[in-house]
Amino acid sequence: MMQRLLTAVVACLILLALPRPAEAYVGPGAGFALASSFFAVFAAMFSAFVMLFTWPFRLLIRHFFRKRPPGKMRFQRVVILGLDGLDHGLTTRMLAENKLPNLARLRDQGGFQRLGSTLPPISPVAWSSFQTGVNPGKHNIFDFLVPDEQTYRPRMSSVEIHPPRPLFRLGKWAFPFSRPDIRLLRKSRPFWSVLSEYGIFNCIIRVPVSFPPEKLNGVQLSAMCVPDLRGTQGEFTHFTTGLPEPLDGNTPQSANGPNRIRLTRAGNIITAELPGPPHPRGPEQGALKLPFRVTLHDAETAYLKIGREKRLLRRGEYTDWIPLEFKSGLSTTISGVCKFLLLATTPEIELYVTPINIAPQRPAMPIGYPKVYPVYLAKRQGPYATLGLAEDTWGLNESVLSDDQFHQQCLETDQEREAMFFDALDQVPRGLCVCVFDGTDRMQHMFWRYHDDQHPARPAEVPPTYEQAIEKLYARMDELVGRTMAKCAQKETLLMVLSDHGFNSFRRGIDLNRWLELEGYLTVNDDRRDEEYLAGIDWSRTRAFAIGLTGIFLNLKSRFSQGIIEDEGEADRLRTEITERLSALVDPENGRPPIRRIYQALQVYHGPYKSQAPDLIIGYEEGYRVSWEAANGQTSRDVFHANTRAWSGDHCVDPTVVPGVLFCNHSLLTESPRLLDIGPTVLDLFGVPTPGYMDGQVLSIGERTPNGSPSTAATSTAATPVEAI
Numbered sequence: 041m042m043q044r045l046l047t048a049v050v051a052c053l054i055l056l057a058l059p060r061p062a063e064a065y066v067g068p069g070a071g072f073a074l075a076s077s078f079f080a081v082f083a084a085m086f087s088a089f090v091m092l093f094t095w096p097f098r099l100l101i102r103h104f105f106r107k108r109p110p111g112k113m114r115f116q117r118v119v120i121l122g123l124d125g126l127d128h129g130l131t132t133r134m135l136a137e138n139k140l141p142n143l144a145r146l147r148d149q150g151g152f153q154r155l156g157s158t159l160p161p162i163s164p165v166a167w168s169s170f171q172t173g174v175n176p177g178k179h180n181i182f183d184f185l186v187p188d189e190q191t192y193r194p195r196m197s198s199v200e201i202h203p204p205r206p207l208f209r210l211g212k213w214a215f216p217f218s219r220p221d222i223r224l225l226r227k228s229r230p231f232w233s234v235l236s237e238y239g240i241f242n243c244i245i246r247v248p249v250s251f252p253p254e255k256l257n258g259v260q261l262s263a264m265c266v267p268d269l270r271g272t273q274g275e276f277t278h279f280t281t282g283l284p285e286p287l288d289g290n291t292p293q294s295a296n297g298p299n300r301i302r303l304t305r306a307g308n309i310i311t312a313e314l315p316g317p318p319h320p321r322g323p324e325q326g327a328l329k330l331p332f333r334v335t336l337h338d339a340e341t342a343y344l345k346i347g348r349e350k351r352l353l354r355r356g357e358y359t360d361w362i363p364l365e366f367k368s369g370l371s372t373t374i375s376g377v378c379k380f381l382l383l384a385t386t387p388e389i390e391l392y393v394t395p396i397n398i399a400p401q402r403p404a405m406p407i408g409y410p411k412v413y414p415v416y417l418a419k420r421q422g423p424y425a426t427l428g429l430a431e432d433t434w435g436l437n438e439s440v441l442s443d444d445q446f447h448q449q450c451l452e453t454d455q456e457r458e459a460m461f462f463d464a465l466d467q468v469p470r471g472l473c474v475c476v477f478d479g480t481d482r483m484q485h486m487f488w489r490y491h492d493d494q495h496p497a498r499p500a501e502v503p504p505t506y507e508q509a510i511e512k513l514y515a516r517m518d519e520l521v522g523r524t525m526a527k528c529a530q531k532e533t534l535l536m537v538l539s540d541h542g543f544n545s546f547r548r549g550i551d552l553n554r555w556l557e558l559e560g561y562l563t564v565n566d567d568r569r570d571e572e573y574l575a576g577i578d579w580s581r582t583r584a585f586a587i588g589l590t591g592i593f594l595n596l597k598s599r600f601s602q603g604i605i606e607d608e609g610e611a612d613r614l615r616t617e618i619t620e621r622l623s624a625l626v627d628p629e630n631g632r633p634p635i636r637r638i639y640q641a642l643q644v645y646h647g648p649y650k651s652q653a654p655d656l657i658i659g660y661e662e663g664y665r666v667s668w669e670a671a672n673g674q675t676s677r678d679v680f681h682a683n684t685r686a687w688s689g690d691h692c693v694d695p696t697v698v699p700g701v702l703f704c705n706h707s708l709l710t711e712s713p714r715l716l717d718i719g720p721t722v723l724d725l726f727g728v729p730t731p732g733y734m735d736g737q738v739l740s741i742g743e744r745t746p747n748g749s750p751s752t753a754a755t756s757t758a759a760t761p762v763e764a765i
Contacts, residue, residue, distance in 0.1 A: 109727035110728075110729065111728065114727075115725055115726075116532040117530075118472050118533070118726070119472075119533060120472075120722075121461075121520075121536070121537045121538075122474065122475065123517055123538070124479075124480050125163075125480050125541060125543050125691060126480055126700065127543040128154045128700060135147070135152075140515065141522075142522035143537070146703045146704075146705055149745050150744055151703070151704050151708030151709075152701070152702070152703050154699045154700075155713055155714065155715055156695070156700075156713065156715060157542075157695045157700050157715055158176060158716070159695050160692060160695065161541035162691065164265075165181050165183070166540035166541055166700075167264070167476070168248075169715055170247075172734070173716050173719035174733065174734055174735045174736070175646060175716065175735050176653065177653070178646075178733065180652060181198055181225070182197065182652065182654060182657075183588040183589055184196070187593060189600050189601060192573075192574050192602075193573045194587055194588065197225060198226055198264075199222065199251055202221040222252045223252075224249075226249050227649060229731075230256075231718075231720070231722055231723055235257070235726060235728060236256045238728050241471030241472070242471055242473075243259050243473045244256070244258065244259070245260075245457070245461060245464060245474065246263035246460075248478070249264055250263055251264070251266045251428065252406045254409065258471065259413040261417065263428055264429065264478075265428045266405075266427060267398075267428070268395040268396050268398070269366075270327070273427075273428065274395045274428075274429050278390070279301050279312050279390065280301075280302070280303060280388055280390045280391070281303045281310070281388045281390075282390070283301075301313075301315075303334075303389055303391070309333060309336075310334040312332060314332055314393060315327040316330055316396060317366060320369070328366040328367070328374070330364055330365075332345060334353065336389070342382055342385070346362065347363075349362050355382045358381050358449075359380045360422075360423075361377040361379060361422070363376075363399060363423070364399075375401070376396040376398060377400075378395070378396045378397065379394045381393075397425055397426045400426050401414075401423060402415075407426050414426070420463060421459045424459075431453055431482040433686075436686045437687050443486075446486060454479045461475040462523070465528070477517070479513075480513060483509070484513070484689045488546070489686065490507060490508075491510040492689075494545075494547065496547055496682040498688075524537075535704065537702075537703040537704075538703070541699070542697075544690070544691065546663070546665045546688055548634065548663060548665075548681065549667030550665070550681075551670045551674075551678060552666060553585060553586050554670075556585065556586065556592070558679070559621060561582070561583045561584040561618065562584060562585055563578040563581040564578065565577075565578060570676075573672065574587060574673040577675075579602035586666065586670045589671055590658070590666075590692070591653075592655060592656040593654050593655055619656060622635065622638060632661070634660060634661055634680075635659065635664070636659045636660065636693075636694040638656055639657040639659060660694060661694070665690045667681045668681070668685070700715065706743060707745070708740075708741065709739075716734075717738070717739050720736040720738045724738040
């Protein structure tokens with residue numbers, strides 16, 4: 041206890057010694073509003089002093105008055121290593137080929153089974169069920185995006201951010217008295233919150249759908265849905281001298297989101313401005329900008345000057361993380377970090393800048409708990425990516441980045457994550473330690489075209505480096521597992537390695553909105569057919585529509601502002617009718633049915649939030665997914681589209697197609713485990729009863745095979761029935 045007290049005191053002193061960042065509002069596509077003033081800084085410093093001097097008393101109260109686990113604690117420590125998207129079928133094949141020696145050793149020590157995912161099997165839904173132990177009808181996450189019930193435009197499903205109010209203005213500067221309102225929309229409680237009630241320490245690193253971070257007994261670093269400094273989910277910037285000078289004085293930008301900005305050249309000197317967070321006085325003021333200068337040295341190198349930072353640029357090589365300070369008030373700045381990449385010097389000069397991440401050493405938003413934890417990690421290992429989706433898949437999809445440059449991002453992000461994870465394993469000898477690596481998901485999305493010899497995006501000549509890109513990825517993760525096993529060799533530690541879902545090829549996309557239009561369920565203004573976010577839909581004549589990755593919504597009167605469908609009778613008949621007709625769809629290219637099963641949300645989910653789900657969830661067959669157009673709320677002229685983008689692998693299919701994996705260093709005696717069973721199982725291992733709201737069941741965990749010889753534990757190969765997910 042004294043060691044923890046000393047650590048807490050030191051952490052608080054470090055926090056007090058740090059410069060105070062501007063608290064800020066960042067929302068997906070919504071902008072950034074300054075939320076710091078003298079009063080806010082004073083209040084923060086005062087609360088830190090109170091926290092420091094009352095810590096010993098609060099620690100004693102917590103120690104003597106906390107709950108005690110009523111059951112027997114089987115292990116002092118439980119470690120969960122999450123490898124997002126690791127596929128059961130591919131893992132099984134590589135194990136049989138002796139290509140994953142560490143996972144084979146882990147299997148032989150304990151067990152290896154297929155792990156049932158969620159419906160749908162996508163990361164925000166699956167990881168929400170993992171952490172809460174409940175089905176989506178109870179945690180309220182069904183997709184990345186949901187339609188706004190007033191405007192029909194997409195909004196983030198897991199977080200809602202409102203700017204601070206009221207505003208006090210002094211000249212051109214605006215000062216809010218309150219903090220921004222950031223709300224996590226995932227309902228229910230993570231199982232580590234239950235552990236916290238019993239005084240068990242938790243270290244939770246980058247588990248998706250954990251922003252903003254919640255209080256717990258321990259530390260947490262948020263992941264998926266943490267925005268960049270511009271308020272988006274990851275917007276890179278592409279600077280080039282190849283763009284024409286705009287006639288209206290405005291900076292040209294891509295309609296697809298990423299900024300493409302013209303560079304101005306005078307001899308060997310190139311100048312431009314890097315757009316940052318939206319102006320605190322309002323979106324009409326545009327973005328705060330930071331000017332920079334690049335001086336060309338030769339065809340391969342140049343010198344960058346931005347703010348107080350100077351860097352040597354080498355063509356094709358990323359810089360390290362560069363700190364950025366955007367002046368936002370009389371004495372306040374908003375801090376970010378980014379990397380520059382010199383793409384080309386001839387015939388045009390081209391620069392790529394990563395999304396501007398929230399600076400971990402001076403976070404402008406709450407990205408960890410306690411607030412000092414992200415700062416501690418930055419002091420220990422240097423700046424690191426804080427963006428929820430750290431690897432820039434869209435940069436590769438837009439052909440701004442090469443395969444090599446994207447791959448380098450993935451490797452560097454994994455290295456940062458490893459440093460955090462192994463530090464946690466060293467610092468947390470008791471309690472729960474969870475860390476999720478999502479580079480496995482990002483790389484399979486982008487490099488599956490090299491794994492699938494029938495993929496439309498597969499080039500005629502596959503680069504030798506990427507011919508076995510996915511297998512090399514799995515081998516690298518196997519090495520990570522080996523190093524983790526070495527840290528978890530004590531008999532008092534239980535280790536699980538798991539994935540939230542598997543993977544398969546994404547060869548063909550289905551435009552659900554075009555199908556609905558052809559079948560008479562949706563009406564679109566033909567002049568606005570290519571507009572995103574359902575902008576061209578005639579809602580007075582539309583009974584059903586699609587947006588996002590998961591399914592179809594009915595235009596219900598009780599739910600949407602321009603709804604035309606009655607809940608009673610009419611809605612049930614419409615769900616059944618669309619299900620029957622869409623289930624009969626056949627791909628004209630090959631004569632195959634692209635859909636395995638269609639689920640009615642009201643039948644497969646249970647809980648208070650099931651009515652917020654899409655009315656129909658589409659379970660696609662292997663090789664198919666919703667089209668890019670339908671996901672963005674567009675309506676094209678074809679139902680089927682060949683997927684020729686770099687984003688070539690996916691898991692937005694039927695959950696029986698893409699089960700995850702579960703390895704354990706103790707035998708797994710329960711067949712057909714599910715992702716939502718993990719939370720109740722961990723609670724049981726610590727002697728804590730499963731709360732009544734949880735849907736998951738406690739898995740039967742046996743003993744470890746001492747010599748690592750093959751275990752007799754059950755290895756499930758049967759598909760998990762969807763009714764059990």
